[in-house]
Amino acid sequence: MSIKQLSPRHLYTYTEKARQQRLAYLSKHMQCSLDKVANNSFDASALSNTIEGFIGSVEVPVGIGGPLQIHGLHAQGLFYAPFATTEGALIASISRGATAITRSGGATARVLGQRMMRVPHFEFGSVIQAMAFSHWVVKYLDDLRSEIANHSRYAQLVALTPQIIGRSVHLHFIYETAAAAGQNMTTTCTWHACQWILDRLAATTDLKPHHFMIDGNLSSDKKVSYQSQIHGRGTRVIAEVHLSAAVCKSILRVTPVQLINAYHHVAEGAVAAGMVGMNINVANVIAALFTALGQDIACVHESSVAHLRMALNDDGELYCSITLPSLVIGTVGGGTHLPHQRECLNMLGCSGPEGTGKLAEIIASYCLALDISTLSAIAADEFAKSHEKLGRNRPQLATAPVALTDLNVAFFHTAAYNPVWGSKPPVSVEIQSSSDDKHSLLTTLSARHSNRLMGLIPVTLTNAARQDIPVMLKLKPLDQDIFTMMKFLAEKCSPALLQAISDSTHLIEFFNTHCREVVVMNQQDPRLTRYMPMIYGVIRDDKTQTYALIEERLHGLALMDTTDQIDQWQPCYIETAIAGMAEIHAVWLGQEQALLQKFPEICLQDTKSTLAQRPLLHAFADFMAEKLTHYFTPSEHDYFLSWVENAEVWCREIEQMPRTLVHNDFNPRNIAFRQVDEQLELCVWDWELATLHLPQRDLVELLVFSQQADISPETVTHYLELHRQQLEQHSQTAIDPIQWQRGYVLALHDFWLRRIPFYLMAHHVSHYPFIDRAMQTLRKLIELTRTPLQS
The missing domain is CATH 1.10.3270 (HMGR, N-terminal domain)
Incomplete structure (x- = not known):
């Protein structure tokens, strides 16, 4: 051919x-x-x-959004809607907004009117003739209606309005088109009507137009115009909702005040930009629904003209409405007869000649849902993050691995290897399997809320000498993965706690965990490395957000993974742990500034950050007092808040004492013992929470998670003094016993305030057997500090 x-x-x-x-x-x-x-x-x-x-x-992929409760004149009930789109995060955002509206009682929607127009152009010799024609033609409205009826059963001519520009007349034919969008219908009807006008002009008048066109661009067909916004084109429809404060906090993660403030800012920007109308991203809903429902895609931009309005009610609720003045839709004609599109229309109950009003109310309600959700994301600084998580389409291997198949030789070539391995990367890689039985608690919980591959994966690496080395690949969750998990847990606890955590993620000690462990464990100091798993290499790729450790595959250790078996933790193990811990603490004792310069990834919990966390600590106290009375009595609630209110005093007291690098998660989940020359030696892993703190902080956590609730004051004194003596010996520094005991008291309460609430939040959602015993032990240790410890 x-x-x-x-x-x-x-x-x-x-x-x-x-x-x-x-x-x-x-x-x-x-x-x-x-x-x-x-x-x-x-x-x-x-x-x-x-x-x-x-x-x-x-x-085009079609996803389902909703459900959305709608109280319309035409659309009544709970609606799921089909969205044809390739934009990640869109349907998730639509559904979040739909949930917020539904839980606030649903959207009220009404069609305000429907009109379609065609505006032919007539040019005459002078403005006098144009005016004469304008007066003449409007007298024949009824005749033109009869003529139009000969060519369409649906098009109803409701108005005929001349507009004179110079010597031209743009004649507005205004129609109602029933269930059809009506562009083609009105074009045909208007052309026949104009032929009738031209014939009648020639037969009855001296007016002779120089030129005629079926449209002079004043109909705004498939164009955004102020005329369409003011007078309407297609269907004019409105949807509204009153959002409760509780729903704003729990679903949208903002307060009504935050949302109304954000609205004022974007409205200001809309005016400055000269926007026609004011909305956030209505076009996303319009385009996705138009594609799925067989609508005219070219009408997306004129149909997306919208006016979003928000106002704060006296009762604290947020009133939200959206008006679509020019929604060009139809449920008959065009692409609505195509089989896939007809199925989608049928799902909404909108196919056929009675469906246009219903469809308009559904579309407006979903537009309102998306604008509410997107503006909330912007107000809460989650907009870019959600697109980063759901919406970005990176090339293969340009992001963190998401499947075991991504862990190939090329992936391991991105690592920086320690001298213990050699400078050259492995020549082959064999992935054994995934292993989640030894994941850290943070990783285990975070993995449920992320599509990233994370956790511990056994791997066999073959080096250039053809030696097979069994290693454990530890793929780190991002701190944002951890915060997503925390927000999920907080949402199930209380709206106030969810809001407080959302506002404080940059302050708490879980910030920056993904890169902190990589740098802390990648050291050469034998005083530290002898107590850690061997590190063969690390991966820190900020561009792809891949953070990993290639470490020794631990096996045969004593007391490994014995969180729920503390009866095995005899005094000899506690003393061995304290001795190893003291040598670790001695490395950086009193070198606070040097430590922070060496490890800028540390999230310092100083006086300033603690004071900024007061709203979070108050929210935790209220949650624990309401939901966890077994662990948090009214008197303990008051005592907890007294420490919160006096944070500036005791935090500054801590800062005056010698501090060091602490593990900050020192408990039986993360420590065990090697047999070295017939002696036990500490081995400690999972350093993601490592920080600058009092050395007693690690001792506190060890005692809470390894001792029973009947621990005696003598036992506490023994272990505390052993820690002090061992630290003196390794650091070659004299440590005052009275100050040392005071530091223990401060570290104990700091642990209670900062860490225990997060444990209890997770325990409230998913039961952890070790929590009950640990809380009893913690309660006893705190009680003992209210009386002097034995010397």
């Missing part, structure tokens, strides 16, 4: 044979494969009024 053979005749042939001829021609002459496009379910003979030159179709 030659170029000449692809004539209009071939474009207008609606047979399967003609389609195959077009495909064969394109494949040969354009040197491209169209196998995917050619594969479709359409009957070519049924598309004569839909498309020309038909060759196939493209698939």
Whole structure:
């Protein structure tokens, strides 16, 4: 088939044979494969009024959004809606807004009117003639209605309005078009009406137009215009909701005041930009629904003109409404007869001649849902983060691994290897399996809320000497993964706690955990490395957000993973742990500034950050007092808050004492013992929470998680003094016993305030057996500090 053979005749042939001829021609002459496009379910003979030159179709993913409760004149009930889109995070945001509206009682929606127009252009010799024509033509409104009725059952001419510009008349034919969008219908009807006008002009008047066009661009067909916003085009529809403060906090993660402030800022920007109307991202809903429902895609931008309004009610609720003045939709004609689109219309109950009003109310309600959700994300600084998580399409291996198959030789070549391995990366890699039985608690919980591959994965690496080395790959969750998990847990605890955590993520000690462990464990100081798993290499790729440790695969250790078996923790193990811990603490004791310079990834919990966390600590206290009375009595609530209120005093007291690098998660989940030359030696892993603190902080956590609630004052004194003596010996520094005991008291209460609430939040959602015993032990240790410890 030659170029000449692809004539209009071939474009207008609606047979399967003609389609195959077009495909064969394109494949040969354009040197491209169209196998995917050619594969479709359409009957070519049924598309004569839909498309020309038909060759196939493209698939657009369709997702389901909602549910959304709507109280409309036409749409009443709970609606799920189909959205055809390739934009990640869109449907998630739509559904969040729908949930907020539904839990606030649902959206009220009403169609305010429907009109379609065609505005033909008549040009005369002078403005006098243009004015004469304008007076003449409006007298024939009824005659024109009769003429139009000869060409359409649905188009109803409701108004005829001349607009004079110079010597031209733009004649506005205003229609109601029932269930059809009406652009093509009104074009045909208007053309026949204009032929009637031209004939009547010639027969009864001396007015002779120099020029006539079916449209002079004043109909705003498929264009954004102030005329459409003011007077309406297509369907004018409004949806509104009163959002409760509780829903704003629990679902949208903002307060009504935050949301109304954000609204004022974006409204200011809309005015400065000269925006027609004011909305956040209505076009996303319009485009996705239009594509799924067989609407005219070219009408997306004019249909997306919208006016979002928000106001704070006297009762604290937030009033939100959205008006769509020019929603050009139809439920008959156009692409609505196509099988996939008809199924989607049927799902909404909107197919057929009675569906347009219902569809308009559904679309407006979902537009309101998305604008509420998106503005909330912007106000809470989650907009970019949600797109980063759900919406970005990075090239393969340009992001963190998401499957075991990503862990190939190329991945391990990105690591920086320690001298114990050698400078060259492995020549081959064998992934054994995934292993989650020894994940840190943070990783285990975070993995449920992220599509990233994370946790411990056994791997065998083969080096250049063809030696097989069994290692454990530890893929770190990002701190944002941890915060997402925390917000999920907080939402199940209380709206106030969710809001407080959302506001404090940059302050708490879980910030920056993904890169902190990588740098802390990647050291050469033997005083530290002898007590850690061997580190063969590390991966820190800020661009792809990949953070990993290639470490020794631990096995055969005593007391490994014995969180729920503390009866095995005999005094000899506690003393060995304290001795190793003291040598670790001695390395950086009293070198606070040098430590922070060495490890800038540390999230310092100083006086300033503690004071900034007071709202969070208050929210935790209220939650624990209401939901966890077994662990948090009214007197303990008051005592807890007294420490919160006096934080400036005791935090500054801590800062005056010698501090060091502490593990900050020193408990039986993360420590065990090697057998070295017939002696036990501490081994401690999971350093993601390592920080600058009093050395007693690690002792506190060890005692809480390894001792019973009947621990005696003598036992506490023994272990505390042993820690002090060991630290004196390793640091070659005298340590005052009275100050040392005071530091223990401060570290104990700091642990109670900062860490225990997070444990209890997780325990409230998912039961952890070790929590009950640990809380009893903690309660006893705190009680003992209210009386002097034995010397």
